[in-house]
Amino acid sequence: MSEFNYCPLNYTMNLIGTKWKPLVLFHLLDGGLRSGILQKKIIGISNKMFTQTVRELENDGLVVRNVFPVVPPKVEYELTAKGKSLEPILRSLDQWGIEALKSE
Amino acid sequence: MSEFNYCPLNYTMNLIGTKWKPLVLFHLLDGGLRSGILQKKIIGISNKMFTQTVRELENDGLVVRNVFPVVPPKVEYELTAKGKSLEPILRSLDQWGIEALKSE
């Protein structure tokens, strides 16, 4: 882990370089979302991976988890400032993919 | 594989979202490099992963492999146009990592 922290590129990729993390962050760019809603937007993700992904993002300080003490349970996720600062990168990744897909 | 190609974000991450790919691409931004030189720049990479990574990047059309028929063997790698188009993203990822590392 910490052995790669000298390298900024690896540091960044360690935070967002998994299958689902970019998607989760991307869908939160327009504002916080309730857990179920967010999960439904991410086509194909399993329940386990959703929880795990969002938990890691929380530990890395990219998203906040807000729990409302109501019945039935209500949980919302939103980006932190650090998470929001990834917006240009996420949009670039998305845009680059769009362009690259055109010329296939 | 192809099941994720609808999603631009996943498409992009599938091309550069591994441990070593961003590093390899990054070190080629300033021009082509001989195999051994390139590998030496990537601290910690094993021989196997270097070959495998560079081969996948070649198959994905991000780098070109130039073989010179001399003794001893000489091989150079350089970015394709598609590979070069990743430059803004790679620099962003690097820059974001630098900033994030400052505030730890």
Add this chain to the structure above:
DNA sequence: CCGCATCCTAGACGATACTG
């Protein structure tokens, strides 16, 4: 509604040794 626990598989990655 939310997310935890468990079991399972595929592939990413590393170490080492070997060929032209």
Add this chain to the structure above:
DNA sequence: CAGTATCGTCTAGGATGCGG
């Protein structure tokens, strides 16, 4: 110098089912 082959480990990720 460049690349291959083999073996081993570790973790990402998926499927299913339970609990507050």
